[in-house]
Amino acid sequence: MAGDFNNPMIKSCPCACMMAPYLAAGYFFCFLDDLFGQAVQEILVLTAGLTENDRAKVISDWEKGREIIRFFFKRKLDYWLQLPCVMFVLGLVDEEEAISVYILQFQLSNY
Numbered sequence: 001m002a003g004d005f006n007n008p009m010i011k012s013c014p015c016a017c018m019m020a021p022y023l024a025a026g027y028f029f030c031f032l033d034d035l036f037g038q039a040v041q042e043i044l045v046l047t048a049g050l051t052e053n054d055r056a057k058v059i060s061d062w063e064k065g066r067e068i069i070r071f072f073f074k075r076k077l078d079y080w081l082q083l084p085c086v087m088f089v090l091g092l093v094d095e096e097e098a099i100s101v102y103i104l105q106f107q108l109s110n111y
Contacts, residue, residue: 021091023080025101032073036066081105 022028043062047055079085086105092098 020080020085020088021098023077024086024089024105025092025098026081026105028073028077028080029070032070036070040066081108 040062043058047058050058080088083106086102089102089105090098092101
């Protein structure tokens with residue numbers, strides 16, 4: 001629970017209860033895409049010794065898994081990109097960025 005400061009996990013995290021602006025800006029998906037980009041490079045290196053057919057299967061499985069993970073997080077965190085939660089984007093440190101992202105997200109939310 002985000003507001004439960006008795007939880008030792010929350011006490012130890014320096015970013016506890018401070019990530020709402022970044023979630024509302026959709027930056028989590030940028031972070032996730034960066035991680036996927038790094039992981040695919042590692043997969044290409046690790047599969048270098050496999051036959052072309054086996055390598056294609058591994059890469060195909062990786063792409064399917066990546067899409068499942070991205071779909072899961074999109075479903076789980078999509079409400080941050082909708083009103084009223086998208087208003088948390090105004091808490092970004094850079095005021096100009098906060099306003100421009102808010103306007104963009106507001107327009108995309110079909111209101």
